Amino acid sequence: MNFDLSDEQRMLRDQARRFLDEKGSVDAARTILEGDAPFDRSLWADMAELGWMATAIPEAYGGAGLSHEELCVIAEQLGLAIAPTPFSSSIYLAAEAILLAGSEEQKQRYLPLLAGGQTIGCVAVAEGVQRPGPADVKVRFEGGVLTGEKLPVADGDVADFAIVLARTGEGARDLSLVLADLDGVERTPVETVDPSRSHARFRFDGAAGALLGVAGDGWAVMERVFDRAAILFAFEQVGGAQACLDMATEYAKSRHAFGRPIGSFQAIKHKLADMYVALELARSNALYGAWALANDAPDLPTAAAAARVAAIQAYALASKENIQTHGGMGYTWEVDAQLYYRRAALLAQSVGGERRWKDKLISRLETRNVA
Amino acid sequence: MDFNDTPEEAEFRAEARAFLAANAEPKEPGKVFPVLYGADDLIDSAKPWQAKKFEAGLAGITVPKEYGGRGGTQMQQVIYSQEEANFLTPRGVYEVGLGMCVPVMLTYGTEEQKQRYVPPALRGEEVWCQLFSEPSAGSDLANLRMRAARDGDDWILNGQKIWTSVAHLADFGVIVTRSDPNVPKHKGLTYFFLDMKSPGIETRRIKQIAGTSNFNEVFFTDVRVPDSQRLGDVGDGWKVAITTLMNERVAVGDRAAPDFDDIFGLARELMLEDGPAVADPMVRDKLADWYIQTQGIRLTRFRTITALSRGERPGPESSINKVVNGTKRQQIAHFALDLMDMAGVVYDEDLMPMKALFQEAVLSSPRDRIAGGTDEILRNIIAERILGLPQDIRVDKDVPFNEVPGGDGGA
Numbered sequence: 061m062n063f064d065l066s067d068e069q070r071m072l073r074d075q076a077r078r079f080l081d082e083k084g085s086v087d088a089a090r091t092i093l094e095g096d097a098p099f100d101r102s103l104w105a106d107m108a109e110l111g112w113m114a115t116a117i118p119e120a121y122g123g124a125g126l127s128h129e130e131l132c133v134i135a136e137q138l139g140l141a142i143a144p145t146p147f148s149s150s151i152y153l154a155a156e157a158i159l160l161a162g163s164e165e166q167k168q169r170y171l172p173l174l175a176g177g178q179t180i181g182c183v184a185v186a187e188g189v190q191r192p193g194p195a196d197v198k199v200r201f202e203g204g205v206l207t208g209e210k211l212p213v214a215d216g217d218v219a220d221f222a223i224v225l226a227r228t229g230e231g232a233r234d235l236s237l238v239l240a241d242l243d244g245v246e247r248t249p250v251e252t253v254d255p256s257r258s259h260a261r262f263r264f265d266g267a268a269g270a271l272l273g274v275a276g277d278g279w280a281v282m283e284r285v286f287d288r289a290a291i292l293f294a295f296e297q298v299g300g301a302q303a304c305l306d307m308a309t310e311y312a313k314s315r316h317a318f319g320r321p322i323g324s325f326q327a328i329k330h331k332l333a334d335m336y337v338a339l340e341l342a343r344s345n346a347l348y349g350a351w352a353l354a355n356d357a358p359d360l361p362t363a364a365a366a367a368r369v370a371a372i373q374a375y376a377l378a379s380k381e382n383i384q385t386h387g388g389m390g391y392t393w394e395v396d397a398q399l400y401y402r403r404a405a406l407l408a409q410s411v412g413g414e415r416r417w418k419d420k421l422i423s424r425l426e427t428r429n430v431a
Numbered sequence: 432m433d434f435n436d437t438p439e440e441a442e443f444r445a446e447a448r449a450f451l452a453a454n455a456e457p458k459e460p461g462k463v464f465p466v467l468y469g470a471d472d473l474i475d476s477a478k479p480w481q482a483k484k485f486e487a488g489l490a491g492i493t494v495p496k497e498y499g500g501r502g503g504t505q506m507q508q509v510i511y512s513q514e515e516a517n518f519l520t521p522r523g524v525y526e527v528g529l530g531m532c533v534p535v536m537l538t539y540g541t542e543e544q545k546q547r548y549v550p551p552a553l554r555g556e557e558v559w560c561q562l563f564s565e566p567s568a569g570s571d572l573a574n575l576r577m578r579a580a581r582d583g584d585d586w587i588l589n590g591q592k593i594w595t596s597v598a599h600l601a602d603f604g605v606i607v608t609r610s611d612p613n614v615p616k617h618k619g620l621t622y623f624f625l626d627m628k629s630p631g632i633e634t635r636r637i638k639q640i641a642g643t644s645n646f647n648e649v650f651f652t653d654v655r656v657p658d659s660q661r662l663g664d665v666g667d668g669w670k671v672a673i674t675t676l677m678n679e680r681v682a683v684g685d686r687a688a689p690d691f692d693d694i695f696g697l698a699r700e701l702m703l704e705d706g707p708a709v710a711d712p713m714v715r716d717k718l719a720d721w722y723i724q725t726q727g728i729r730l731t732r733f734r735t736i737t738a739l740s741r742g743e744r745p746g747p748e749s750s751i752n753k754v755v756n757g758t759k760r761q762q763i764a765h766f767a768l769d770l771m772d773m774a775g776v777v778y779d780e781d782l783m784p785m786k787a788l789f790q791e792a793v794l795s796s797p798r799d800r801i802a803g804g805t806d807e808i809l810r811n812i813i814a815e816r817i818l819g820l821p822q823d824i825r826v827d828k829d830v831p832f833n834e835v836p837g838g839d840g841g842a
C-alpha cells in the first residue's frame with residue numbers, strides 16, 4: 061500500500077508552493093481582479109519556464125512525460141495560491157481533450173505549444189443557462205464552419221484556439237468536438253463571480269474548424285475530458301480549502317473577543333474542525349482520483365465524480381466559514397477571504413455543478429462492476 | 432501510488448483471509464451477526480471465536496510473543512482488521528480489554544503481571560472492563576470522585592462507576608481513582624487494575640435504548656486493591672488514562688452496518704411512487720453524500736496505513752473517522768425508515784428488508800456519537816490538537832479539587 065505522495069512529489073509540492081509564494085500569486089490574483097489584464101503574463105511565463113504546463117504531456121509531444129500525479133500536485137498548489145492564469149483551460153481541458161481524441165497531426169501541432177505555454181487553449185461547452193446535457197446544444201458545425209454562441213468560455217478571451225462542442229446532426233447526441241483557431245470569432249469578455257479568472261462569450265459566424273475525434277462522439281469524449289479535468293480541479297479546490305482553513309485558524313488564534321482568543325469559543329472551534337474533516341475527506345477522494353488518472357483505471361469515472369463532489373463541498377464550506385470566522389473583516393474587499401470565496405464559487409460550476417456530479421456519481425455506481 | 436501489499440504483507444493477508452474464510456461467514460449487504468451487540472448470549476459465540484483467533488496467532492498481533500501475542504507489526508494489525516471487517520464476527524465483548532486494558536498493562540505492568548494477565552486476556556478466557564466514567568465524570572473525566580485511600584500496602588476504594596461496558600462479564604478491570612483531593616483535579620489521580628470479584632464490588636446492569644444491557648453501574652464499598660496493582664505512579668493516573676483513551680480512539684469507530692452499501696442496496700430494491708428509490712433525485716443526493724464520506728474514510732485509512740508502513744506518524748484518520756461515521760450511520764438508519772414510509776416503524780427481522788438492520792440501527796446508533804468520546808469532544812480534540820487552537824477556558828484547572836464547586840464529593 062502506497063497511497064500518498066512520494067518523496068519526490070512532496071519535493072515538487074514544496075517547490076511549487078515556495079515559488080508561488082515568492083511570486084506573490086495571491087496578490088497577483090487581486091491585481092487581476094481589480095485591473096483590466098485578463099491574467100498574469102509574467103507568472104505564466106515563469107510557470108512555463110518551470111515546465112509546469114509540460115508536466116503530463118508525453119515527451120513525444122514536447123512534454124515532460126511525468127504522470128498525472130505530478131500534475132495533481134501542481135494543481136493543488138495553484139489552487140492554494142489562487143494563481144490567476146489560464147492553466148486549467150489550457151492543460152486540464154484543452155490538452156487532455158487533444159490527448160484523448162486528437163489526430164496525430166493535431167497532437168503534433170498543438171501539444172508542444174501547450175506544453176511550452178506559447179499557446180493557450182480553452183474549451184467551449186456551455187451556451188448560457190440551458191438544460192445541461194446534449195439535447196440543448198445549439199452551436200452547429202456544418203461545411204467546415206461554426207455558427208452560434210457559447211457562454212461562458214473560461215479564458216476564451218485570451219485563448220489561441222478553442223475546442224467547441226457543436227451539433228453535427230439532428231439527433232440529440234449528434235454532437236462533435238471541433239478544434240477552431242479563433243480568427244474571425246467575436247469574443248467579448250464577460251464578468252463572472254470571480255474576475256481574477258477571465259471568461260468570454262463567443263459568437264461564431266462561419267469560423268473555420270476541424271473535427272477533433274470522430275463525428276458524433278462529441279458528448280462522450282467531452283464527458284471523459286470532464287472526468288479527467290474534474291480530478292485536477294479537485295486538487296485546486298483542496299488547495300483552496302486548505303488555504304481557507306489556514307487563514308481561519310490563524311485568525312482564530314490572534315483575534316480576541318470577550319477577553320479571550322475567538323478560537324477558544326467552541327462555535328468557532330467546531331466550525332474549524334468541520335472544515336478540517338471535510339478537507340481531509342476531499343483530499344483522500346482527490347488522491348484516489350489522481351491514482352485513477354495516472355493509471356487510467358476502470359474506476360476513473362466514479363473516482364472523478366466522488367473527488368469532484370467532495371472537493372466542491374469542502375471548498376464551499378471552508379471559503380464561507382473562513383469569512384464567518386473573520387467577522388466584518390471577512391466581508392471587506394481588502395481581506396483575501398473574498399478571493400477564495402469567489403474562486404470556490406467559480407470552481408464549483410466549472411465542468412458542471414454539484415447536483416449534476418452527484419447524479420453522475422450514483423449512475424456510475426449503479427453500473428460499475430464491483431471493483 | 433499503488434494499492435499493492437508488499438510480499439510480506441500479501442503473505443500475511445492471505446493467512447488472515449484463509450483463517451477467516453475457514454472460520455467465519457462473509458459479510459454481505461444487509462447481513463448482520465446473528466447475535467445482537469450487547470445481547471446476553473453474545474459471550475457464548477465471542478469466547479470460542481477469540482480462542483480460535485488466539486490459536487491462529489491472530490489475537491494480539493502486536494503483542495510480544497512472550498506474552499502470548501504474535502510479535503507482529505501495527506501494519507499486520509491493520510491488515511487483519513481490514514479482512515475481519517469483511518466477515519460476520521461477534522463484536523462487543525473483548526474490544527475494551529484488548530484495545531485498551533492490554534496495551535496499558537503492557538506499558539505499565541511488571542514483568543510478572545504481564546506474564547500472568549496478558550495471555551488469558553488474548554485467549555478470551557478472562558474478560559476485562561474499563562472503569563472510567565462516573566455519574567459526575569464523563570467528558571470531563573478528570574472530575575471523577577472514586578476515592579482511593581492508602582492503607583498500608585493496600586488502597587481502599589469507595590465510590591461509583593457508571594456506563595462500564597461488559598462489567599457484568601468481566602474478571603478484571605482497569606480503574607482511575609482520586610487519591611488526592613487536595614491538588615488540582617488532573618494531578619490527584621491514580622490508576623489501578625483490580626479483580627472484579629473483589630469483596631465490596633456490586634455490579635448492576637443498565638438497560639440501554641436498544642433493549643440489551645451491555646453497560647453497568649459498579650458500586651465500590653471499601654474495596655481493597657494491593658498497591659502492587661497500581662499502574663503508573665501515585666498521582667500520575669491522568670497520564671495513564673490518556674494512554675488508554677488514545678488506544679480507544681484507534682480501537683473504536685470501525686465500520687458498522689448499515690453503511691453506504693446497505694442503503695444503496697435498499698434504494699435499488701425499494702419502490703417509490705415513480706420506480707426504484709435510487710431513481711429519486713433526493714435519494715441520489717443523500718447517497719452521494721454518504722458515498723464520498725464512506726469512501727473518504729476508507730481512503731484516509733489507506734493514507735494512515737501508508738504513513739505506518741513508511742514509519743511516519745499516522746494520518747488524521749483516527750480523529751475524523753468517528754466524527755464522520757457516527758453521524759452518517761444515524762442518518763442512514765433514519766433515512767431508510769423514511770423510505771419505507773408507514774411500514775418503516777416495524778422492527779421485525781422477518782418482515783423488514785435486510786433483517787431489520789436499519790430499525791436496529793435507529794435505536795443503537797446514538798451510541799456511536801457518545802461512547803469513546805462524544806462528537807463535541809472529538810471536535811474539540813481536532814481543533815486543539817490538530818489545528819492548535821487554544822484550549823477552552825477551564826475555571827477548575829488550577830484549583831484544588833476539593834475547592835472546585837461541586838467537585839469534592841469523594842473527599
Ligand SMILES: Cc1cc2nc3c(=O)[nH]c(=O)nc-3n(C[C@H](O)[C@H](O)[C@H](O)COP(=O)(O)OP(=O)(O)OC[C@H]3O[C@@H](n4cnc5c(N)ncnc54)[C@H](O)[C@@H]3O)c2cc1C
Pocket residue numbers: 326527560561562563564566567568569570571593594595596597646798801802803804805806807808811823
Ligand atoms: C454504549 C456506551 C458504552 C460505554 N462504555 C464505557 C466504558 O466501558 N467505560 C467507561 O468508563 N465509560 C463508558 N462509557 C461512557 C462514555 O465514555 C461517556 O458517556 C462519554 O464520555 C460522555 O460522558 P457523559 O455520559 O458523562 O456525558 P457528558 O460529559 O455529561 O456530556 C453531555 C453532553 O455535553 C457535551 N459536553 C460535555 N463537555 C463538553 C465540552 N467540553 N464541550 C462541548 N460539549 C461538551 C457532550 O458532548 C454531551 O453532548 C460508555 C458510554 C456508552 C454510551
